[in-house]
Amino acid sequence: MRPLDPRLLRYAGAARTTLAAGGVLAVLQTAAVVAFAWLVTQLIVRAIAGEPFAALSPVLAALVLVVIARGALLWLAEAASARGGARVVAELREELMSAIGRLGPAWAARRSSADVALVAGRGMDALDGYFAKYLPQLILTAIATPILVVVIGWQDITSGIIVIVTLPLIPVFMMLVGWATQAAQQRQWSALSALSRGFLDVVGGLSTLKLFGRQHRQEARIRAISDEYRVRTLKVLRMSFLSGFVLELAASLSVALIAVAIGLRLLGGSLDLSVGLFVLLLAPEAFLPLRNVGASYHAATEGIEAASNAFAVLDEARETDGAARVPAASPVAGLRFDAVSVEHDGVRAVGPFSAHIPPGTLAVLSGPSGSGKSSLVAAALGFASADGTITAGGRADADGRRSAIAWAGQRPGLMPGTVARNVALGEERPDPELVARALAEAAIPELDPETVLGAGGSGLSGGQAQRVAVARALYRLHARGCAVLLLDEPTSALDAVTEAALVASLRSIADAGAAVLVVSHREAVAAAADVVFEAGVTADVR
Numbered sequence: 344m345r346p347l348d349p350r351l352l353r354y355a356g357a358a359r360t361t362l363a364a365g366g367v368l369a370v371l372q373t374a375a376v377v378a379f380a381w382l383v384t385q386l387i388v389r390a391i392a393g394e395p396f397a398a399l400s401p402v403l404a405a406l407v408l409v410v411i412a413r414g415a416l417l418w419l420a421e422a423a424s425a426r427g428g429a430r431v432v433a434e435l436r437e438e439l440m441s442a443i444g445r446l447g448p449a450w451a452a453r454r455s456s457a458d459v460a461l462v463a464g465r466g467m468d469a470l471d472g473y474f475a476k477y478l479p480q481l482i483l484t485a486i487a488t489p490i491l492v493v494v495i496g497w498q499d500i501t502s503g504i505i506v507i508v509t510l511p512l513i514p515v516f517m518m519l520v521g522w523a524t525q526a527a528q529q530r531q532w533s534a535l536s537a538l539s540r541g542f543l544d545v546v547g548g549l550s551t552l553k554l555f556g557r558q559h560r561q562e563a564r565i566r567a568i569s570d571e572y573r574v575r576t577l578k579v580l581r582m583s584f585l586s587g588f589v590l591e592l593a594a595s596l597s598v599a600l601i602a603v604a605i606g607l608r609l610l611g612g613s614l615d616l617s618v619g620l621f622v623l624l625l626a627p628e629a630f631l632p633l634r635n636v637g638a639s640y641h642a643a644t645e646g647i648e649a650a651s652n653a654f655a656v657l658d659e660a661r662e663t664d665g666a667a668r669v670p671a672a673s674p675v676a677g678l679r680f681d682a683v684s685v686e687h688d689g690v691r692a693v694g695p696f697s698a699h700i701p702p703g704t705l706a707v708l709s710g711p712s713g714s715g716k717s718s719l720v721a722a723a724l725g726f727a728s729a730d731g732t733i734t735a736g737g738r739a740d741a742d743g744r745r746s747a748i749a750w751a752g753q754r755p756g757l758m759p760g761t762v763a764r765n766v767a768l769g770e771e772r773p774d775p776e777l778v779a780r781a782l783a784e785a786a787i788p789e790l791d792p793e794t795v796l797g798a799g800g801s802g803l804s805g806g807q808a809q810r811v812a813v814a815r816a817l818y819r820l821h822a823r824g825c826a827v828l829l830l831d832e833p834t835s836a837l838d839a840v841t842e843a844a845l846v847a848s849l850r851s852i853a854d855a856g857a858a859v860l861v862v863s864h865r866e867a868v869a870a871a872a873d874v875v876f877e878a879g880v881t882a883d884v885r
Contacts, residue, residue: 348650348651348654350654350657350658351431351650354434354435354438354654354657355431355434355435355438356434357427357430357431357434358427358431360427360430361423361424361427361428361430361431361474361478362478362482364423364427365420365423365424365427365478365479365482365483366482366486368416368419368420368423369420369479369482369483369485369486369487370486371416372413372416372417372420372483372487373483373486373487373490373491375409375412375413375416376413376487376491376625376628377490377491377494377625378405378409379406379409379410379413379624380621380624380625380628381621382402382405382406382409383406383620383624384617384620384621384624385402385617386399386402386403386406387620388616388617388620389402391616420479420483421475421479424474424475424476424478424479425471425474425475427474428470428471428473428474428475428478429471429474431470431474432467432468432470432471432474435467435470435650435653436463436467438657439462439463439467439653439656439657440463441660442656442657442659442660442661443459443463443656443660445660446656446659446660460539461536461539461649462649462652462653462656463653465649466649466650466652466653467649467653469649470649470650472639473647473650476639477636477639480632480635480636480639481636481639483632483635484632484633484635484636487628487629487632488510488629488632488633491625491628491629492506492507492510492629494625495622495625495626495629498618498621498622499605499614499618499619499622501604501608502601502604502605502622502626505597505600505601505604506597506601506626506629509593509596509597509600510597510629510630510633512593512597513590513593513594513597513630513633513634514633530575530578534568534571534572534575537568537571537572590633590634591634594627594630594631594633594634597626597630598626598627598630601622601623601626602623602626605619605622605623606619676701676702676736676737676826676858677699677700677701677702677704677735677736677826677827677858678699678700678723678733678734678735678748678827678829678858678860679698679699679700679732679733679734679735680696680697680698680699680719680723680731680732680733681697681731681732681733681734682694682695682696682697682730682731682732683695683696683697683719683722683729683730683731683732683733684696684729684730684731685715685718685719685721685722685727685728685729685730686728686730687718687727692715692718693714693715693716693718693719694715694729694730694731695730695731696715696719696731697731698876700827700858700859700860700874701858702826702856702857702858703853703854703856703857703858704853704858704859704873704874705849705850705853705859705861705871705872705873706858706859706860706861706872706873706874706875706876707860707861707862707863707868707869707872707874707875707876708860708861708862708863708876708877709862709863709864709869709875709876709877710877714877716831716862717753717831717862720750720752720829720831720862723735723744723748723829724741724744724745724748724750724829725741725742725744725745735747735748735826735827736748736825736826736827737826746823746825747825747826747827748825748826748827748828748829749816749817749819749820749823749825749827749828749829750816750828750829750830750831751812751813751815751816751829751830751831751833752812752831753831753832753835754812755800755808755809755811755812756812757796757799757800757803757808757811757812758796758800759796759797759798760795760796761792761793761794761795761796762778762782762790762791762792762793762794762796762811763775763778763792763793765796765800765811765815766778766781766782766792766811766814766815766818767815767818767822768815770822774822775792777818777821777822778792778814778818779792780817780821781814781815781817781818781821782810782811782814784814784817784848784851784852785810785811785813785814785817785845785848786810786837786841786844786845786848787807787810787811787814790807790811805836806836806837806838806841809833809834809835809836809837810833810837810841810845812833813830813833813845816828816829816830817848817852820852820857825857826857826858827857827858827859827860828849828852828853828857828858828859828860829859829860830849830859830860830861830862830863831862832862832863832864833845833861833863834846834863834865834867834868835863835865839867842865842867842868843867846867846868846871847871849861849868849871850871853873
């Protein structure tokens with residue numbers, strides 16, 4: 344990421360306010376620095392000239408006020424950057440989560456969930472260093488350094504030339520060390536991503552590993568990845584210390600050159616003491632912002648790397664949104680596929696496929712494993728790009744289709760909390776009567792809505808979790824008046840009696856006017872359907 348990536352302003356509007364506030368405070372801080380140097384110079388020169396304390400009192404009082412003002416401005420700058428950074432990070436995280444939602448499960452399936460969580464979690468948190476330290480120093484450098492160079496050159500042209508000649512050395516050293524640091528930071532981030540993925544894989548498969556007595560073999564793997572991350576982190580720290588040493592050395596030598604030139608001219612009588620002292624006090628201040636930028640950059644490198652990854656996701660989502668074709672809404676209600684083809688990584692998964700499920704119809708989508716049934720479901724939900732036209736409830740755009748579809752997938756996707764909260768997912772105040780109705784229609788009326796579930800729905804059997812997911816879809820169907828009910832293998836974990844009860848509910852829901860599409864291989868579901876069609880084969884119900 345560049346020192347100030349324009350995409351930051353595009354995706355986080357609060358960044359503009361933060362930059363503006365930083366610019367105003369930087370101007371005031373620079374004015375305070377110049378005033379401080381001038382007042383100290385006047386105080387010392389006039390004291391040497393033998394002026395009484397009474398005559399120096401106004402200058403001393405002004406100096407005290409300037410010192411207080413510098414402290415207050417420094418506090419305001421830190422507070423503004425911290426508060427502004429928190430707002431920007433919140434906006435970026437919200438934009439990132441929205442982009443991941445728009446890209447959909449098909450996009451997420453091609454990426455490690457640990458990497459996505461790492462960018463959205465720790466990566467966004469690491470941006471605090473970027474906004475609290477690096478960005479304010481960058482703004483201060485862009486404003487203060489040119490002003491101070493002009494003031495020094497105006498007072499003493501020789502010192503101004505020395506500053507102009509030596510000042511670029513610091514950015515050169517910053518770039519050289521910064522490139523090495525950025526490469527080291529990228530390797531550190533890759534090691535952290537590998538550590539996150541490895542740990543997540545071990546936790547996810549821990550029960551299987553323990554079952555076969557292989558859990559201890561993963562200790563060496565996790566330890567090796569942890570050691571690699573430790574080594575990468577120490578290399579980044581070494582680069583940071585090296586950068587600090589180089590910048591301090593360059594700045595100190597530059598200020599020393601100015602001091603030597605001023606001292607020699609003061610001895611020769613060619614330079615006035617007030618001018619020499621004033622310039623000598625300003626010279627370190629001219630180099631200080633650049634030195635601080637270099638030091639702050641290394642503190643913010645992790646956040647910069649995370650921001651680059653986040654911007655890549657946001658750019659991909661924007662390109663996908665821009666490239667998405669939004670056909671006009673169809674007057675035909677229900678669910679309709681017209682010559683729909685779905686591709687994954689350039690390989691056609693299914694299609695062209697055409698089917699129409701009008702309101703009041705219970706349809707079953709069947710076919711062998713890998714025939715593209717789940718791809719058609721993902722395309723209907725707008726989670727997979729597809730050629731052709733899909734309409735749901737008369738809407739052909741992805742957002743419109745999703746608003747018209749109540750859906751439950753193969754994985755229940757239950758959250759920690761009560762059964763009622765899971766059934767009414769997304770509702771601030773679940774309707775108890777509607778929750779009970781949805782559970783009854785999902786063939787699990789005996790389950791107490793106040794039952795508390797653990798992570799992943801722990802506390803329920805596989806069949807119970809599956810029916811709670813179906814109840815969630817039914818709650819949405821009734822609460823939001825969805826035109827289409829779409830279920831993916833809802834009875835795969837059910838016994839024959841429970842399956843018959845659920846199929847009867849689906850039959851009643853279809854008879855009440857909903858268009859119901861069920862992906863299933865079960866004979867009991869197919870027997871109750873109005874039409875059964877296979878993925879890749881045209882089927883139409885008129």
